[in-house]
Amino acid sequence: MRDYTEAARGFDLEQTAAAALQGNLRALNACIECCDRHTGQGRVALRWENEQGNSGQLDFDALKSQSSRFANALKAQGVRAGDRVAGLLPRTPQLLITILATWRLGAVYQPLFTAFGPKAIEHRLQQSAARVVVTDAHNRGKLDEVTACPIIVTVQARPGELDFQQCLDGCDANCEPVLRTGDDPFLLMFTSGTTGPAKPLEVPLRAIVAFQGYMRDAIDLREPDRFWNLADPGWAYGLYYAVTGPLSLGLSTTFYDGPFSVESCARLITKLGITNLAGSPTAFRLLIAAGSTFSTAIKGQLRVVSSAGEPLNPEVIRWFADELQVTLHDHYGQTELGMVLCNHHGLRHPVHQGSAGFAIPGHRIVVLGEQGQELPAGQPGILAVDRERSPLCWFGGYLGLPTKAFVGCYYLSGDTVELNEDGSISFVGRSDDVITTSGYRVGPFDVESALIEHPAVIEAAVIGKPDPQRTELIKAFVILAAGHPASAELAEALRQHVRQRLYAHAYPREIEFVSELPKTPSGKLQRFILRNQEIARQHAQPATAASA
Template sequence: MSAATSPATQVDYLDFMKSFNAEDLWRDVTAGADVVNACVACCDRWADGDRVALIHDRGGVTTQTTYADLKKRAARFAHLLTRQGIGKGDRIAAMMPRTPDMLAVLLGAWRAGAVYVPLFTAFGPKAVESRVHGSEAKLVVTDAVNRPKLDGADNMPKIVVIGGGQQAIDAGDLDFETEMAKGSDDFAPVPLDRDDLIMMLFTSGTTGSPKGVRVPMFALTGFLAYMRYSVDLRPDDKFWNIADPGWAYGLYYAATTPLLMGQTTLYSEDAFTVDNFYRVLKQYGITNLAGAPTAYRLLMAAGDAAAAPVKGQLRAVSSAGEPLNAEVIRWFDRALNAPIRDHYGQTETGMVLCNHHALTHPVHEGAAGFALPGYRIVVIDQDNNELGSEQQGELAIDRQNSPLLVFNGYWGREPLPADQRYYRTGDTAEINADGTISFFGRADDVITSSGYRIGPFDVESALIEHPAVADVAVIGKPDPERTELVKAFIILKPGVEGTDALRDEMAQHVRKRLSAHSYPREIDFVTELPKTPSGKVQRFILRAAEVAKLTDAGAPV
């Protein structure tokens, strides 16, 4: 089996790594095309005939869009950009829901050589403003529903409104369909090199302004490796990635790479609920699923009965965004008869550390797996020394031995020095005796209590096993005696009363499952947890609130 082939059955990880060649994947991305262009790679080569690119669902109503349709719409949008003076290397921003037009704008930007900048539809004006200004975008595309969100953002470029009609024109905007009608269905794709940018995404870090991540054409090789070897997307799969394309995991792996592989991807515009999830899963016969632990915990909280009608339907399930709790893994096995695998990555790198569905290797609870082919993942100390097994340090990527790694610094900042061997992820991890790597959390999330280093994920995983817990977040609260104490914020399942007795029971549960120093000494029952729009728990908000309370009380912090 060549490295560019998607395996129909599992193959040994170590044997596969010996034969892996990144250039095999690059040749597969370009597929011998006369012009190297992301629209050609993700659309044109599949556009002969009636192959379906997208199934769009809204309230159970289905529309299908073929690759041929998308190619024509992409060409028309490329003409729109050209008329606005936008060409190769220019950035355009898009705040759009999961619709066929979103894909047409993405592909059309690529066809014209432009760089696509996603704006999540839940962003407020300042979040939009920072990304539009930070990328120096020359155009913003949105729909009539989201257009008012741009009113509070200063110094916006020209705005194109989908469904805006005459009202948009009267307001000084461009109406999308009016402008699309002016173009033709043909537009020669702009040639790109492997280092030319096709996307720019902004990190949502806890401090400072969001930083622009440059995504070049060659990044498609890493995306393809992930979908083939980790997600194990096969031609006969019915695939659904529930992540929003306003964020990296959705843009990279719900939009871009399924199209790169000539697959049919699915967009559902309905808000995520357990009922909607199971309806879509059943209605479209989904066999390969990707999403975040937040959604999977909601399914688990809804119970086995809700899952019963689709039990055995899913062939492969992938999880990204946060570490996957062991109890969720066991529940998927029991209630859905589905293997769920934990995957790790960042906006900067794409997915790089995975329990691969298509490659055989040791898989166990609490471990994020092995490096994606094309990357060498290590754990290092503060002095850049590589650590051996069972030594906690910082997860890093060996830049000299990771041919698929494209990140070399943020937009508008100095690139990483060529001789800097490691890209530090800022995440704490440990190599296990079997070679798998366990992820403990962001370095600034790790709790130091009485000299012990405690990963919040371990405590959260123990608590989520308790039958009364629906969701949980754990932080280190400043404490003069212990440096920090473990504090848990818990959402209870419906009908459960939060009592002192229950707090004691949960603390003892963790103490027995983990250790005497890891149990939460404080537990707050809450109705919601602060999360990013992509579902990641924002522990820093909880920690800041605790620090503020201590400061107000005059306690040392």
């Protein structure tokens, strides 16, 4: 295993590659990088299974042939280099063929999450001016409600409409990749904050080098691994690191077309021999809730596990170590950045509880104060990327929209963090999530982590509720484990548990027991929704709340 310090200092190879990708030579194509380059070796590219138990695999040679056929079909519909092709597809081979075919033409792939309704789809298609949208029979009806919908290609199409398989069968298997520059886009993503419509951003081809660095150094993806990223490719973490990252290294990925469950997860890990797993804290907490049902089924099989999307609670890390004998590491990133701050599986460095880790080589991550100054260890501030000294930072702004995220040479993430003495960085919360109570600043993540350590709690969300005396008081929304009924006595026990685990001013004065928490489709906790609900009902006492 390489030493982190040596990897960060000896960045010459990656810097050279990044510089080459930024050049003006028309020498790059994402389909070459993620498919054609790895043909002729019999390597498996995709292993897949669906909810009905159907399964199979495709090697890079098969993907080259099928993506060429579908690229010719897209070309027949007028798609050219730089055009956008949208995919409203579940995790099936047709999704991967669509992505690669789009890239083969030098076009730009735009993901559409299958849980989106017509309005969310319409906004994204109108913003992107997509020329073609590829979907399946299950999602096709949503497009009937989309104004000015582009050309539709459907897996199992309606009579008279373009059918995916017929397009494949009717086209030649030869299609030369269109070469582009490192600054040309190959993905069009949308990212949303707490307010306003989703904002578009382009991902340039040179970002592939950064994606590879994450797969190699943080995920520690190796030749013998069977890799499964639970994230949906309709979102950044899945598209960047379940598709682009592993395939660009010539290694296989896994698709499961079905709802997440403990049973399906254990079955696939066992059946496919998964050794390297990535997912979200939400998914991992569900696995923990299943207890021995899950741990007995897969104990000893996983080599490493990685978590992204939300900060990872220490209790989850301990459970994976104790019950599965596997190391689970926390990783941080954004749609705009990819992953940039990690506890690396593939690099040797200190790992301590509560730390999100160290900057991925090729990035310089700092903590900024309110005046834009870089803060020393021990002072909370905003996580920022030094763009001038981060050769693998590829984000150039939102497409056609201004942003306040660029201040001087820095990109401001909006997340509150703290630098540790050893150079690692600990996550505190979104800047608008941090709670000010009685003059103290409290990160909701610390309180949530303490709550989750209690055996009665499955999940928790913590917000600051406006309070005239304390500025804000800490309120927790808690999902209880089976066998633990809600009661005033349990609420008090949880308050005391947090008070003992943290400090006197950090315990939740109000606890509300709920059956679910608001999250994005990718699993990120939306505390702002809870906060807005509290403001709206400020003068009404919740029937299920217990306060002190």
